[in-house]
Amino acid sequence: MSSGKPAAGGGTERSEYTTIFASLDNFDKGGVEIINDDARHYAFSNLFEVASKSKPWEKVAVAKNLEYVLEAVRAEGVSEWRTAAHDEFAVCMDGEVTVDLVKLDSSPLSADAQGSIAVNGEPAGKKMGRIHLKRGHQALLPAGSAYRFTSANPGVLMMQTIAGPDTQYRWAEICQTA
Amino acid sequence: MTVADVVRSTAPNSEGYFEFTLGEFHFRRDEYFVYISWPTGSHMMSVDAFLRAMQRDVAWDFFYGTVNFDGVFGTVNHYGTVDIFAGRFNDSYRKAELDYSENHETPAIRETFKSILADWTNAAFDPFASPHETGAAFGIKNGDNDSAVTRRRIAARRMVAVPGDEEIRTDESGFPVNRMFLDVDQSEPVVEVEPGFEGEVAAFNLFAYLSRSDVTWNPSVVSQCKDSLFCPTTEEYILPIIHGNDRVEWFVQLSDEITWAVEDRDTGAMRSRVTMKAGDVAAMPADIRHQGYSPKRSMLLVWENNSSAIPDLIASGKLPTYPIEF
Incomplete structure (x- = not known):
């Protein structure tokens, strides 16, 4: 045990702590211990395990609450350009990912469209900027913009968005069932 | 209703604390305990546990669904009014017909609870802090800690770090890195913005932001x-309330580990234990209540659907209590 130091509450605590994050190469999954329930009701999965079995840039739902989803995305190489009519958010959970943003001259989506779609070819519009994400960084993907991710090495993104035509559902494969 | 309308005793008791009344509920404290009484019964809680639970109920403005202070006492949010109850979600109280509940306009219960929290929290105690970080709640009246119990609730309208929205946390803004997160990378993302898009190209270090949280078990948007809504929070020791859901909510464990004791929302019967490690994702069904245990300060993403239509759809059976059919 490491040496301790006095805590404000009167006890003694460790002099230093190690924060455990996970990665594509190093994750340790917990689980549901059922007493009187059905494990499927918890839809228990792990972001890194899902991404480890995904193709680059597949958008695999790991959580869903009516129309809203969280997607695990394996970031590897250069993604297609995508756009949504609403704000989306990307959290870099592992690796380093660059986000390029373009303000579309004309959105292919109606204002109330849900989820993101691919943009055909290069997006037409003004460059908005570029964001360099590392682990733990969160970026806004503004409504009406086109965005493209680049990741030299395999990484993981968690997307806060609305289910769209390219959202993949693999619940039986990714979730604890018993 | 304002603080001036709160019903309290005309003078403090022998320990220095005022007593409070809301409807037929009566509240008093002494050195160690809180005493709650209502027409069909009474209850005692450690003042430490009571103030930690009361702090969350007030800070969250009664949150989503049920906030159980323990297995007997708590509140149910109806988003405009709030039920205050004793024994309502306790099988024994229900079967004995000793459960009791009152409905109050939200401002009435909000102001009463805020007044109790302000009067009963001593100078050395911070109900938001972990046990290692604060002095004791016990003893006779000894000052107050208004700055701790009235912290501003953070709720980004779009995203933290977007110009005009909530700002990132820094040493200069009064948010040093927590002692258990000193190893968390503090570098902010590099953001290159073209002229004219300063309000739209934004990013921040979520993990650094959380490492600087000065509270535990307090989701903020x-x-x-x-x-x-992304409502991440930092957790250490025990969630001071047992949260009863009125909708499905989701957890994503961002760092370290939390174990959840999951019970039936209405009876308290155990349903499962959920152990979540970094990267794990789990739903909490709409008919359960849960309490978390975090051995080391951890980062948890609580993900909520804020739609006001959901509680009625769940209660009427038009939506299932679990999120995915597979």
Whole structure:
């Protein structure tokens, strides 16, 4: 045990702590211990395990609450350009990912469209900027913009968005069932 | 209703604390305990546990669904009014017909609870802090800690770090890195913005932001996609309430580990134990209540659907209590 130091509450605590994050190469999954329930009701999965079995840039739902989803995305190489009519958010959970943003001259989506779609070819519009994400960084993907991710090495993104035509559902494969 | 309308005793008791009344509920404290009484019974809680639970109920403005202070006492949010109850979600109280509940306009219960929290929290105690970080709640009246119990609730309208929205946390803004997160990378993302898009190209270090949180078990909004709310929080020791859901909510464990004791929302019967490690994702069904245990300060993303239509759809059976059919 490491040496301790006095805590404000009167006890003694460790002099230093190690924060455990996970990665594509190093994750340790917990689980549901059922007493009187059905494990499927918890839809228990792990972001890194899902991404480890995904193709680059597949958008695999790991959580869903009516129309809203969280997607695990394996970031590897250069993604297609995508756009949504609403704000989306990307959290870099592992690796380093660059986000390029373009303000579309004309959105292919109606204002109330849900989820993101691919943009055909290069997006037409003004460059908005570029964001360099590392682990733990969160970026806004503004409504009406086109965005493209680049990741030299395999990484993981968690997307806060609305289910769209390219959202993949693999619940039986990714979730604890018993 | 304002603080001036709160019903309290005309003078403090022998320990220095005022007593409070809301409807037929009566509240008093002494050195160690809180005493709650109502027409069909009475109850005692450690003042330590009571103030930690009361702090969350007030800070969250009664949150989503049920806030059980323990297995007997708590509140149910109806978003405009709030039920205050004793024994309502306790099988024994229900079967003995000793359960009791009152409905109050939200401002009435809010102001009463805020007044209790302010009067009963001594100078050395911070109900938001972990046990290692604060002095004791016990003893006779000894000052107050208004700055701790009235912290501003953080709720980004779009995302933290977007100009005009909530700002990132820094040493200079009064948020040093927590002692258990000193190893968390503090570098902010590099953001290159073209002229004219300063308000739209934004990013921040979510993990650094959380490492600087000065509270435990207190979800705050960092980003909004319509009704989809990212409400991350830092957790240490035990969730001071047992949260009863009125909708499905989701957890994503961002760091370290939390174990959840999951019970039936209405009876308290155990249903499962959920152990979540970094990267794990789990739903909490709409008919359960849960309490978390975090051995080391950890980062948890609580993901909520803020739609006001959901509680009625769940209660009427038009929506299932679990999120995915597979």
